Amino acid sequence: MNEGTARVRLGHSDLTVRPIGLGLMGMSQFYGTADPETSIATIRSAVELGVDFFDTSDYYGAGSAAPGRPVPGFGHNEGLLGRALAGLRERVVVGTKFSARPTPEGRSVFDGRPEYVKAACEASLRRLGTDRIDLYYYHRLDPAVPIEDTVGAMAELVAAGKVRALGLSEVGPEILRRAAAIHPISALQSEYSLWERGVEAEILPECRRLGITLVPYSPLGRGMLAGGFGRGATFGIEDFRSTLPKFQGENFEHNRRLVDALAEFATTRRCTPGQLALAWLLAQPHDIVPIPGAKRMEYVRENFRATSVPLSADDVAYLAGLFDPAQVQGGRYGALNTLPR
Structure with a gap:
């Protein structure tokens, strides 16, 4: 795959993007601190490199924080992207999300009411x-509102010219079908990587049937598959990974050994472990556009070059076996993780 020319169409829409985008969540919270000006420079440099698909959410910046560390605030990530894209907007595809919002009591709720959909869109545009x-995503389902009502309101935004295509996040096959019956769904954003394969059994087949492009978030296993964590690595309380079962105790050490094997195989393909993990995703029999997060340009550049890593069918099968779900220890989230990430 040539990184300069290859493009992927997002579902049935007229949107096409290069095969690897950029997730911006970490520029606002969850993975330690980030300098806003450095983040803006990274985004602008990414556009010059050729990255043309950027993923954000109105919620990024509003989630829980470590004690004594205030969060940047609701909408922070979108504002950051808006500043970075000044003069560059026509060169890129922007995906953002709605539904998660903080309450005055400091909790977070999911809101799929049609009136909220429209108000959230107007705020995101600003x-x-x-x-x-x-690409406008319904970030997490509001259990009190039928999906038909929410997607119906999103479809009105398309008709009004405020949104070009619709997406969902973290939903199953039934919701996909019900949503697609109201309006074409162009993209589904869900976690998918070598070490998190839960979408393969039912969700990916339904995406294929409905013509929906999968946009995997955390395609590098929240950084683990990039191979940068050594034995006994720890994560501070301001780092979301400190709460995740895969990164704790014996689970972490066991999973790190799997990544060591990934790194060893990567040397035979003259690439980094992270590039190999992304190339494995791109080799799946479906239109997939991973959105690895990165706060520094060196990592954006490394990830983008994964499109040039050739993998044979045997390579793809070997990597799938190496990270067989039965071999990966620890669930996706801990008991206290309820916010969208």
């Missing part, structure tokens, strides 16, 4: 400094 959102 923060992004644009007149349309290319």
Whole structure:
């Protein structure tokens, strides 16, 4: 795959993007601190490199924080992207999300009411400094509102020219079918990587049937598959990974050994472990556009070059076996993880 010319169409929409995008969540919270000006410079440099698909959410910046560390605030990430894309907006596809919002009591709730959908869209447009959102996702389901009502309101935004295409996040096959019956769904964003394969059994087949592009978040296993964590690595309380079962105790050490094997195999393909993990995703029999997160340009560049890593069918099968779900220890989230990430 040539990183300069290959493009992926997002579902049935007219949006096409290069095969690897950029997730921006970590520029606002969850993975330690980030300098806003450095983040803006990284985004602008990414555009010059050729990255043309950027993922954000109105919620990024509003989630829980470590004691004594205030969060940047609701909408922070969108505002950051809006500033970074000044003069560059026409060169990129922007995906953002709605539904999660903080309450005055400091909790977070999911809101899928049609009136909220429209208000959230208007606020996102202002923060992004644009007149349309290319891909608008329903971030997490509101159990009190039928999916048909929420997607119906999203479809009205498309008809009004404020949104170009619709997406969902972290939903199963039934919700996909019900949503697609109201309006074409162009993308599903869910966690998918070598070490998190839960979408393979039912969700990916339904995406294929409905013509929906999968946009995997955390395609590098929240950084683990990049191979940068050594034995006994620890994560501070401001780092979301400190709460995740895969990164704790014996689970972490066991999973790290799997990554060591990934790194060893990567040397035979003259690439980094992270590039190999991304190349494995791109080799799946489906249109997939991973959105690895990165706060520094060196990692954006490394990830983007994964499109040039050739893998044979035997390579793909070997890596799938190496990270057989039965071999990966620890669930996706701990008992206290309820917020969208």
